[in-house]
Amino acid sequence: xxxxxxxxxxxxxxxxxxxxxxxxxxxxxxxxxxxxxxxxxxxxxxxxxxxxxxxxxxxxxxxxxxxxxxxxxxxxxxxxxxxxxxxxxxxxxxxxxxxxxxxxxxxxxxxxxxxxxxxxxxxxxxxxxxxxxxxxxxxxxxxxxxxxxxxxxxxxxxxxxxxxxxxxxxxxxxxxxxxxxxxxxxxxxxxxxxxxxxxxxxxxxxxxxxxxxxxxxxxxxxxxxxxxxxxxxxxxxxxxxxxxxxxxxxxxxxxxxxxxxxxxxxxxxxxxxxxxxxxxxxxxxxxxxxxxxxxxxxxxxxxxxxxxxxxxxxxxxxxxxxxxxxxxxxxxxxxxxxxxxxxxxxxxxxxxxxxxxxxxxxxxxxxxxxxxxxxxxxxxxxxxxxxxxxxxxxxxxxxxxxxxxxxxxxxxxxxxxxxxxxxxxxxxxxxxxxxxxx
Ligand SMILES: Nc1ncnc2c1ncn2[C@@H]1O[C@H](COP(=O)(O)OP(=O)(O)OP(=O)(O)O)[C@@H](O)[C@H]1O
Ligand SMILES: [Mg+2]
Numbered sequence: 001x002x003x004x005x006x007x008x009x010x011x012x013x014x015x016x017x018x019x020x021x022x023x024x025x026x027x028x029x030x031x032x033x034x035x036x037x038x039x040x041x042x043x044x045x046x047x048x049x050x051x052x053x054x055x056x057x058x059x060x061x062x063x064x065x066x067x068x069x070x071x072x073x074x075x076x077x078x079x080x081x082x083x084x085x086x087x088x089x090x091x092x093x094x095x096x097x098x099x100x101x102x103x104x105x106x107x108x109x110x111x112x113x114x115x116x117x118x119x120x121x122x123x124x125x126x127x128x129x130x131x132x133x134x135x136x137x138x139x140x141x142x143x144x145x146x147x148x149x150x151x152x153x154x155x156x157x158x159x160x161x162x163x164x165x166x167x168x169x170x171x172x173x174x175x176x177x178x179x180x181x182x183x184x185x186x187x188x189x190x191x192x193x194x195x196x197x198x199x200x201x202x203x204x205x206x207x208x209x210x211x212x213x214x215x216x217x218x219x220x221x222x223x224x225x226x227x228x229x230x231x232x233x234x235x236x237x238x239x240x241x242x243x244x245x246x247x248x249x250x251x252x253x254x255x256x257x258x259x260x261x262x263x264x265x266x267x268x269x270x271x272x273x274x275x276x277x278x279x280x281x282x283x284x285x286x287x288x289x290x291x292x293x294x295x296x297x298x299x300x301x302x303x304x305x306x307x308x309x310x311x312x313x314x315x316x317x318x319x320x321x322x323x324x325x326x327x328x329x330x331x332x333x334x335x336x337x338x339x340x341x342x343x344x345x346x347x348x349x350x351x352x353x354x355x356x357x358x359x360x361x362x363x364x365x366x367x368x369x370x371x372x373x374x375x376x377x378x379x380x381x382x383x384x385x386x387x388x389x390x391x392x393x394x395x396x397x398x399x400x401x402x403x404x405x406x407x408x409x410x411x412x413x414x415x416x417x418x419x420x421x422x423x424x425x426x427x428x429x430x431x432x433x434x435x436x437x438x
Contacts (some may be wrong), residue, residue, distance in 0.1 A: 005198045006032040006055055010164050011064035013050055026049050026221045028064070037189060037199040039209060044216035046201075048202040049170055051218065056088055056168045057081040063251055069165055080377060089159030089197075091169040091188075096155065097143040103130060103154045104139040110158035117434055129157040149180025151188060160191050167192060169201040175209060184351070185211050186397060243404055267422060296423065300326040300397070303419055307412055310401035311376070314423075317349045324370065325395070343367030345396040348383045352393050354417065357381045358407040377398075382408035384417050386424045394424060 013025035024047045032038050040048050053059040054066060054073070060081075061074040071084050081338070097106045107126040111117070127364050130139050133153040134277075135243040143151050152172060159167055167188065173181030183207045192199050201212075209215055217224045220438075231416055295313070304312035314326035315338070322345055324336040339349040360378045371378050378400050386395035397420045401410055408416075 003034060003068060005033040005034050005036075006200070007067040008055075009065045011054070011061065011066055013054060013062055015048070016340070017180070024221050028223045030216065030223060032198060032200065035193070035196045035214045036200055037192065037201065037211060039212035039215045040202045040218060041204070041209070043217060044154055044204075046218040047221045048218050051223075052168050052200065052202055053169055056090060057084040058187075065125045067369045070201065072230055081377075086162075087165045089162065089164035089167045091152075091155050091159045091167070091172045093174045097151055097158075099111075099143050102142055103135060103146065104142045105155075106143070106154055107157045107161050108160040126157070129161040133157045136181075145395070147180070148177050149184060152180070152184050155186055157193070158185065160195070160197070163195060164197060169199065171202055171204065173203065173205050177289075181205060181208060207325040211436055236356075262302060262306060263419070297326050299419075299423060303397075303416070304399060306404050306419075307382075307399055307408075309399035309408075309415055312400070313370075313398045315345045315349070315396045322346055322349055322396060323422060325385060326371070328376070333370075336370060336373065338367060338369070342424055343369075344383050345380060345398060348385050348396045349393050351387050352387075354413060355381070355412060356408050378417065379405075380407045382412055382416055384413070384420055386420050388424055397423065 008028050008030050011025060011028040012023060014021050015025040016022055028051065038327055040051065044046050050059070052226060054061055055068055057073055057076075064074065066073045068084055069087055071080060073081065073084065076084075096101075098109070101109070103128050104123070107129055108122050111122045111125065113344065129134075129137060130136060133152055135150060135157070138146060138150060144155070146154065152175075156172070159169075169188065173184055176184060188199065188201075189211050191197070203209075249312070300312045301315050311328050312326070313324060313328070315322040316325045317340070317365055320340050322338045322339075322340065322343075324330065326332065327333060327336075338346050340346050342365075344355055344357065344363070344367070346362070346367070355365075357363050357366070358380055361368070361379050366378075366381075368378075370376070380400070380402050382399040384397050385393040386397055388394045397416070399408060399416060400413070402412070
């Protein structure tokens with residue numbers, strides 16, 4: 001493994017003293033390796049900028065250990081901090097360009113004087129860097145004559161011109177539209193990959209998450225390894241599926257889980273879906289859609305067992321009809337469609353209300369078509385809507401025939417609805433996968 005460019009252990013940080021003391025970073029542990037692009041996400045006030053400024057030696061570390069580019073920053077003298085800072089390029093939200101200077105002169109500021117290089121050498125490297133960020137035509141413009149995206153690219157050129165070992169960027173795309181934001185990070189990435197520069201980038205911008213090698217999440221000053229574990233789990237699961245695309249494996253895996261384990265798995269899977277939705281470059285992975293699809297089926301069957309029902313099925317809702325997606329003998333059934341508003345599932349889809357029925361054949365809304373096709377005899381039923389994140393009913397989940405012969409009760413309804421909410425996230429991911437047909 002490459003050596004760690006940043007090695008943080010047990011890092012705590014607080015602002016203020018006495019009664020006003022407020023701890024903002026708690027026990028941070030992480031390592032960043034040479035050439036890695038790490039994105040830090042997290043809500044406003046969670047400590048992202050504080051962490052970035054500590055790594056950048058812009059602020060003195062108080063507690064724990066923070067080694068940057070081989071140097072322990074905690075307790076370091078200011079001259080030592082300065083030395084580390086010189087090896088780092090910074091990009092801030094407000095690009096901090098000097099208005100009186102041209103783009104080229106601003107970039108030249110990124111080069112240290114007394115480096116033994118001539119003025120003309122500085123000028124040359126600045127021009128090369130501005131060309132690299134696509135501003136060859138704008139070298140002599142002042143910041144006010146440049147667009148936001150162009151200014152941000154000048155800031156990138158300035159941050160990179162001194163060939164830093166590491167680049168720290170705080171919300172570099174915050175003031176940019178989608179297209180220029182994308183361009184800015186792409187430039188950062190390609191320049192950095194070219195030079196082997198390590199990048200630590202703070203962002204709220206979900207649209208650029210896919211440039212990261214790794215995403216870490218700060219919440220209330222705690223750095224979560226959640227995304228890492230999500231990615232690790234996913235790789236694990238993909239690996240498992242790649243080895244055997246056999247549904248039985250997933251069923252077997254789920255079989256061994258107790259209710260809590262199952263809930264956790266469902267939750268992880270839903271979170272994974274979310275993560276992948278964000279990392280759009282990975283979203284068209286076939287293995288992933290196959291995993292979700294298998295997961296959907298396995299989960300639905302597992303739900304039936306968990307809630308002591310004989311069977312469970314799942315319908316997907318489209319504009320005017322429902323399609324049976326998961327059912328006991330789906331393969332032999334072929335495609336089953338039900339018009340929206342008819343049958344129990346169709347009514348749930350149309351109204352968004354849960355329906356519990358003690359005896360379906362006593363209920364005039366019940367459509368016995370599926371029973372006829374399967375030779376099954378439905379008695380009791382619990383039928384709940386599955387909402388997407390915008391609140392639209394997207395699917396309908398059904399439990400059939402409680403095994404003890406009793407009707408489904410309120411507790412069943414609550415538990416089923418809880419599980420099914422996670423399924424909604426999985427569906428939504430599937431729906432958004434390019435080229436995937438639900
Ligand atoms: N110099 C300071 N003095 C006192 N408190 C500070 C100082 N700088 C930051 N804080 C506090 O520390 C917490 C973390 O701030 P920080 O700027 O690191 O958050 P952030 O995650 O970067 O937020 P945002 O996404 O809004 O930029 C906040 O509660 C903030 O009010
Ligand atoms: Mg900040």
